[in-house]
Amino acid sequence: MSNKATLEINGQKHEFPLIVGTENEVGIDIKALRSVTGGVTTIDPGYKNTGACESAITFLNGEEGVLRYRGYAIEDLADKADFLETAYLLIFGELPTKVELDKFHNDIKEESHVDEDLKKILDAFPKSAHPMGVLSSLTSALTAFNPSSVNVDSEEDMYHSIVKILAKFPVLVAWTMRKTQGQPLNYGSKNLGYVENILKMMFEKPNEDYVQNDVLYNALDKLLILHADHEQNCSTSTVRIVGSSHAGLYASLSAGISALWGPLHGGANQAVLEMLEAIKEDGGDTKKFMAKAKDKQDPFRLMGFGHRVYKNFDPRAKIIKVAADEVLADLGVEDPVLDIAKGLATEALSDPYFVDRKLYPNVDFYSGIIYRAMGIPVEMFTVMFALGRLPGWIAQWREMRLRKEPIGRPRQIYTGETHREFKTAENR
Numbered sequence: 001m002s003n004k005a006t007l008e009i010n011g012q013k014h015e016f017p018l019i020v021g022t023e024n025e026v027g028i029d030i031k032a033l034r035s036v037t038g039g040v041t042t043i044d045p046g047y048k049n050t051g052a053c054e055s056a057i058t059f060l061n062g063e064e065g066v067l068r069y070r071g072y073a074i075e076d077l078a079d080k081a082d083f084l085e086t087a088y089l090l091i092f093g094e095l096p097t098k099v100e101l102d103k104f105h106n107d108i109k110e111e112s113h114v115d116e117d118l119k120k121i122l123d124a125f126p127k128s129a130h131p132m133g134v135l136s137s138l139t140s141a142l143t144a145f146n147p148s149s150v151n152v153d154s155e156e157d158m159y160h161s162i163v164k165i166l167a168k169f170p171v172l173v174a175w176t177m178r179k180t181q182g183q184p185l186n187y188g189s190k191n192l193g194y195v196e197n198i199l200k201m202m203f204e205k206p207n208e209d210y211v212q213n214d215v216l217y218n219a220l221d222k223l224l225i226l227h228a229d230h231e232q233n234c235s236t237s238t239v240r241i242v243g244s245s246h247a248g249l250y251a252s253l254s255a256g257i258s259a260l261w262g263p264l265h266g267g268a269n270q271a272v273l274e275m276l277e278a279i280k281e282d283g284g285d286t287k288k289f290m291a292k293a294k295d296k297q298d299p300f301r302l303m304g305f306g307h308r309v310y311k312n313f314d315p316r317a318k319i320i321k322v323a324a325d326e327v328l329a330d331l332g333v334e335d336p337v338l339d340i341a342k343g344l345a346t347e348a349l350s351d352p353y354f355v356d357r358k359l360y361p362n363v364d365f366y367s368g369i370i371y372r373a374m375g376i377p378v379e380m381f382t383v384m385f386a387l388g389r390l391p392g393w394i395a396q397w398r399e400m401r402l403r404k405e406p407i408g409r410p411r412q413i414y415t416g417e418t419h420r421e422f423k424t425a426e427n428r
Helices: 033-037 074-080 083-092 098-110 118-123 131-145 155-181 194-203 214-226 234-243 249-260 268-281 286-294 315-331 336-350 352-356 363-374 378-402
Strands: 004-009 012-020 026-028 058-061 066-069
Touching (some): 066 074, 066 083, 074 214, 083 098, 118 131, 118 155, 131 155, 155 194, 155 249, 214 378, 234 249, 234 378, 249 378, 268 336, 315 336, 315 363, 336 352, 336 363
16 A cells, blocks of 8 residues: 555645554545645544544444454453553553552542532532533632642653542542432542442442442443543543643543533433433333334434444443343342333344344443442433543543644634625614
């Protein structure tokens, strides 16, 4: 294959170098396009064919159903690593040694408190406030309590900033949920692991000793690993572009949370449960709604099936389906909404229409089922997504700053009015 691409515009040919990734992905380097063509640019709504950066963090092949973090298959990480190991891998590039992991965990424990004044900000929100809006605001507010900017040229300074946000973010997540439920705000325990403390802070009752459920721990640990990064998606590219202005880590993360909030991105698992509730209210006839989903004239869409990136299957869904089955069996939950979910999944996996089109249940479908069974309110589902995605956002922000990437500044094709003469108000 040639190492250049040729573009012909108005009879003039221009050559541009090709960039080949380590997994043989090919990109056309058009950094010089406008200068060599006298102002020609590209148009690519949604950036579906535009590479905004080179990255060594996550490889995703949607056609083959492949997802790897730093070269490690998601199946191996979900089976053999825990979430904190995976976070370290994503952020620093290698799996930690036992000594490195212990230090990482201990350093996080030392920072796992927030300034008491942050509670005043939380108190100002009504209980009706959406948890994602609260979480985004609290994350941004951390900047006020940690005003010094990160010196990205100092490994020590960068490490401490990363440890701080990994320590404090689960506290904000737990407090956000407990605020909506009128529960007292609490902290974790130095005797528990990272994910164990997340569960403790979320579910500990003020008048009961907290008892860990290993099935729920394993399910949540896997869910967080599966959500930890996903290449240059909407929220991740938001974190990078905000950070490219040299905005701080917390401000960039807050922007990522807001991007994740949308129903086309992180809000998808919430949309799944809202769909299931609607089916229940209609009588719970899954076959009726399967038929509606296949009817091109019907506006109904089956949420949680298929994926805009994975054209074959979502490798994360295969993993988390097992955990969903284990959680439902362990908790013995009797819930008509979950019964509808199981019925839809069973029918979709055997229906030729869905099988031929590879419209399999995706990770959003199963994560919604698990969170519902655990007793997490539906409005908190996207917050849990953000909790899992935190290491990926940090890794992407760190990579972007260390590579000294230029500020993000997309171009446009102007389609408005051409020059017009201004007229005063009485002459219009």
